[in-house]
Amino acid sequence: MEPALAKPPGKYPIRVIARLTGIPIDTLRAWERRYGAVEPGRDDRGRLYDDGDLQKLKLLRRLVERGHAIGRIANLGEPELGKLLEAGLEPHDRDGKADAVDLKGLLEAVDRYDLPAVDRKLGRLSAVLSSREMVHEVVLPFMRQVGQGWQEGRFTVAQEHMVSASLRNLLGSLVRVQAPRDGRAGLVFATPPGERHELGITAAAMLAAAGGLGVVYLGSDLPTGDVLEAVRRTGARAVVLALTRTELGPSALESVRSVVDGIPAGVDVYVGGAAAEARPDEVRQAGAILIPTFGALEQAYRALGGRF
Ligand code: B12
Numbered sequence: 001m002e003p004a005l006a007k008p009p010g011k012y013p014i015r016v017i018a019r020l021t022g023i024p025i026d027t028l029r030a031w032e033r034r035y036g037a038v039e040p041g042r043d044d045r046g047r048l049y050d051d052g053d054l055q056k057l058k059l060l061r062r063l064v065e066r067g068h069a070i071g072r073i074a075n076l077g078e079p080e081l082g083k084l085l086e087a088g089l090e091p092h093d094r095d096g097k098a099d100a101v102d103l104k105g106l107l108e109a110v111d112r113y114d115l116p117a118v119d120r121k122l123g124r125l126s127a128v129l130s131s132r133e134m135v136h137e138v139v140l141p142f143m144r145q146v147g148q149g150w151q152e153g154r155f156t157v158a159q160e161h162m163v164s165a166s167l168r169n170l171l172g173s174l175v176r177v178q179a180p181r182d183g184r185a186g187l188v189f190a191t192p193p194g195e196r197h198e199l200g201i202t203a204a205a206m207l208a209a210a211g212g213l214g215v216v217y218l219g220s221d222l223p224t225g226d227v228l229e230a231v232r233r234t235g236a237r238a239v240v241l242a243l244t245r246t247e248l249g250p251s252a253l254e255s256v257r258s259v260v261d262g263i264p265a266g267v268d269v270y271v272g273g274a275a276a277e278a279r280p281d282e283v284r285q286a287g288a289i290l291i292p293t294f295g296a297l298e299q300a301y302r303a304l305g306g307r308f
Contacts, residue, residue, distance in 0.1 A: 009041035010050025017049045021057045024173045026120075030127040031060070035074035052078075059085065065178070065212075067130045101125065101137050107145055110159050118166045123173075131174050131210030132308055135203055139167065140294065143199045167202050171217065174209040186214020187304070188236045190222040192255035197244035200273045204240050204297055211298070211306030224255050228262040237304055238268045240297075241288070243275035253282050260287035270300055 018025045031037040037060060038053040049057075059081040064070055066085075073081065102121065109117035126134050146163045149155040180186075187208050189201040198220035205215045216234050218227065231239060239259055243252050252275060260269050269288040276283050276290055283290045291297045298308055 008050075009043045009048035010053060012049040012054060013045075014040075014047050014049070017054060017057065020054060021061055022177050023057060023061050024123075024177060026123040027127045027173070027177075028057070030124055031057075031070055031074060034124075034127070035071055037070065037074040056081065061177070064130060067132070070128055101129075103138070103141055103145060106138075106142055107149070110146060110149075110155060110163055113159065113162065115162050115166060118163065119169060122166060122170050126170065126173070131178060132207070134170075134174075135206045135210055136294070139170070139203055139206060143167070143203065147199070164198065164202070167199070171202055171206050171209070171215075174206050175215045175217070178209040178212055180212055180214050186216050186234065186236055188216045188218060188227060188230050188234065188239045189241075190218040190227050190230075190239070191220040191242050191244075192248075192252050192259075193221060193223055194248050195243060195245055195252060196220045197242065197273070200242035200244065201240060203294065204242070204272065207294060207297060208240075208301055208306065211301045211308050213301060213304060213306050224258040224262065227259055231263050231267060236267065238270060238300075239263065240270045240272070240291075242273035243271060244273045246275045246278050248275065253279065253286050256283065256288050257286040268300075270297070272297065 012020070014025055014028060017023075018028060021028075023031075032039070038049065038056055040047040040049040040053055042048060056078055059078065060070065060073065063073055063081060063084055068084070073084070076084070102125075106118060106121050109121060122138070125138050129137065142163075146155060146160060150157070150160045187205075189205045189208075191198060191201060201217075201220070205217050209215050214236075216230055216236055218230055227239060230236070241256060241259065243256070245252070256269065256271055263269070270291045271283050271288045272291040277292055280290050289300070291300060298306070302308065
């Protein structure tokens, strides 16, 4: 496009713009390439954005967080974007988004061991969907399909690991984009010792980030003492644990009880996953709150101030 070349370079390189707007570099490039959201000038070392670009990108980020599709708002001018923000309008028409979800393409990329393509496709989807839609419409169905493929022998453990790595990257960018500005303490995510099934807490952490809650993501197979230390040091307001392996039996529930017993009063422990669902009474007896679905998790996040 001609105007991009004609425009004089501004003063902000893309790395600085990513930091100032909280929009990851890949997403910025996708918004420019696919939707012409801004047209930065260039010098011989790359893109240089001006103050107008910076303001517009900040507005776009806030509107996308509220659920607007970037494809529908990218070409609006600053005054219109400002009006949309003031009106607090929610988008009604989601046709364009439904087309965007390309699970088949993602699964084919996993089949080819093509990690860059998986990352790229997830990056593109997160540019057009809100973070919440990303979790419900892409990440959870994708995880289920990969899990099923692994169980049926269509995918290897290596391919499953590749997907887990890619989803952790995505979690990282969601956490960066959505991090609460007021430095509010967050939620701690972990699985107990012996439990390496991590995808449930990855999705749960993405959803927390989507709702603007702080995320302290510890990962899987964690000693109870480490979880307690993280809660103490970060002042977290809740802990989210996942139990998937029913085989772990009472030991997993003992770990849950140790977390409940060791954390400060007023900090809730939420537990989800297949093994927790299989033993609802024991989870409650351990003093934890059983969360059966991601919809119920969203409700719990709302009570903590999560915005969805
Ligand atoms: C992927 C996978 C793995 C991966 C995990 C990688 C990772 N990074 O997480 C790897 C390869 C490491 C693995 C290892 C093993 N696995 Co495995 N694994 C699976 C698989 C295929 C998918 C699990 C998954 O993550 N799904 C995605 C999540 C999001 O979906 P979900 O588990 O269905 O969860 C739903 C709900 O429970 C809820 N939910 C889940 N977590 C949470 C958390 C919160 C907070 C909330 C609110 C909700 C929630 O959300 C989902 C709703 O859609 C399942 C089989 C299957 N198809 O489910 C077996 C399965 C869980 N594994 C199993 C087994 C036996 C093992 C191994 C022992 C195999 C072995 N012999 O080595 C090891 C154990 C490792 C360990 N120490 O934990 C068994 C468990 C059997 C049992 N009843 O205990 C299963 C069921 C397979 C089977 N049918 O035999 N596994």
